[in-house]
Amino acid sequence: MSDSTQGFVPPPYPYDRLNGVRATADQLAGGAVDLSIGTPVDAPDPVVVMAMTTPGVARGYPPSLGTPSYRASARRWMQRRFGVDLAESELAACIGTKEVVASMPRMLSLRDPSKDTVLYPEISYPTYAMGATLAGLRAVAVSVDSDWRIDLSSISDEDAERALILWVNSPGNPAGGLDDLGAAVQWAQDRNVILASDECYAEFTWDTPFEGLTASPARTALQHGRTGVLAVHSLSKRSNAAGIRAGFYAGDPELIFYLSEVRKHAGMMVPGPIQSAAAVAFDDDAHVEVQRATYRDRLDRMAAIVRGIGLDVDLPSGGFYLWVKAPDGDGWSLVDQFARRLGVVASPGEFYGEAGSGFARLALVCDEQQLQLIESRL
Secondary structure (H helix, E strand, C coil), rough: CCCCCCCCCCCCCHHHHHHHHHCCCCCCCCCEECCCCCCCCCCCHHHHHHHHHCCCCCCCCCCCCCCHHHHHHHHHHHHHHHHHCCCCEEEEEEEHHHHHHHEEEHHHHHHHHCCCCCEEECCCCCCCCHEEEHCCCEEEEEECCCCCCHHHHHHHHHHHHEEEEEEEECCCCCCCCCHHHHHHHHHHCEEEEEEEECCCHHHHHHHCCCCCCCCCCCCCHHHHHHCCCEEEHHHHCCCCCHHHHEEEEEEEEHHHHHHHHHHHCCCCCCCCHHHHHHHHHCCCCCHHHHHHHHHHHHHHHHHHHHHHHCCCCCCCCECEEEEEEECCCCHHHHHHHHHHHHHHHHHHHHHHHHCCCCCCECCCCCCCCHHHHHHHHH
């Protein structure tokens, strides 16, 4: 990505490499069904959309920290969904979560330049590694176990000593594993490492509810402590609102204050109309329950389709992706098979780390008509 004579050269954006696959899939009657990127296709709640037209909210500069109503709504959601009561000082707004994942390492490295390493799961969202790269830090992949959970025991003493941040992602993208968040928090606190927990798929957790909560199986690292812990959440998946770019980071009040002050200087602010819509979205759970049922139905049906062409696949513990093993160990070959046989565009597992090269990911972001089209191709 760089050499002695040239500075940083951004790598090709992964999904731009799928143009040939899209052309192959498009040859089937009805055209291609793109399941490569986890972009929601279902309509957001109309009430949320209407909130963006609230008079006056576009006039002035919105607070970078988030409006009181935005933050209060997010805090109420954390209490309802996770049983976690957050103080005002323990939550701040961000422009979706991708930007905070990418920018946080640089900001935190300025706070503590003695640490030079970001740890992240070896099969995961590529922005964890890119955030380290953009900060000039070491990006060190951590092994995952057979259930796609981060293996803390595999982290070397040297990497632990140098670690500024440990990223966990639960439910995980792409494989849907559920990390032991309590163990991750304890590991990080014992070593003075910041535990950053990306929880944007938390509403789509399918396994056993967290102990003491019966309404939702959603998990957060903040159920296990605040000190040195940051949890990141977004409306993109929860409310089919990826286009409005609204989320928050929550946890250790000292870290929240530091990051919010840096972000204020950098002009990072969620637009005012979006903050109004986000406050409405976080206060409503009914539309999320509808979406949970929709994704679970799609997972079941797509798994049946995959099995119908002779492949094995397990349902994930969380998230709305199917992580399919390639019979010959070649993820790109499996992507080609999906395109030719089903007219589906999938992502090769290598997009999420070299350890995923023998897999392909299917994002269940097709509508009912598209799903029926795929079923008809069996």
